[in-house]
Amino acid sequence: MDGPSPYRVTRLEHSLQSASRAEDDGADEETIACAQLHDIGDVLCPPNHSEAAAAVLRPFVSERNWWIVRHHGLFQGYYWFAHYGRDPDERDRHRDSPHYEATVAFCENWDQNCFDPAYPTRSLAHFEPLVRALFAREPRPFV
Numbered sequence: 001m002d003g004p005s006p007y008r009v010t011r012l013e014h015s016l017q018s019a020s021r022a023e024d025d026g027a028d029e030e031t032i033a034c035a036q037l038h039d040i041g042d043v044l045c046p047p048n049h050s051e052a053a054a055a056v057l058r059p060f061v062s063e064r065n066w067w068i069v070r071h072h073g074l075f076q077g078y079y080w081f082a083h084y085g086r087d088p089d090e091r092d093r094h095r096d097s098p099h100y101e102a103t104v105a106f107c108e109n110w111d112q113n114c115f116d117p118a119y120p121t122r123s124l125a126h127f128e129p130l131v132r133a134l135f136a137r138e139p140r141p142f143v
């Protein structure tokens with residue numbers, strides 16, 4: 001995640017900025033950890049990186065946070081699909097989801113704006129305890 005990227009910051013810096021902004025907005029620790037981890041998989045499988053990240057997180061997070069991470073890629077399309085001939089409102093097919101508004105807010109506040117080299121982004125070491133605590137939880141079984 002710390003390698004070359006097409007953005008103004010590396011993917012690692014983007015993720016750290018997402019977690020930093022979530023922390024600055026008073027999000028709970030699980031949500032901050034999800035912000036830190038929402039783009040894992042982006043190096044291996046960019047087109048479905050949301051799905052990859054959500055699969056890793058699923059046993060350890062709430063249904064709501066899983067759903068947000070799972071769908072954030074589609075919801076992010078609101079900001080760029082138009083440049084590639086896609087409908088920016090594709091996310092609206094999920095309007096009936098109880099997590100729709102939370103996912104819109106995640107993208108607006110903690111994702112699409114997290115490419116700013118000037119933001120006071122915290123270090124990976126700062127968030128490491130949150131991430132370790134998350135994966136130290138008893139995994140929640142699901143089918």
Ligand SMILES: [Fe+2]
Binds near residue numbers: 050072076
């Ligand atoms: Fe993403």
Ligand SMILES: [Fe+2]
Binds near residue numbers: 014038
């Ligand atoms: Fe992202």
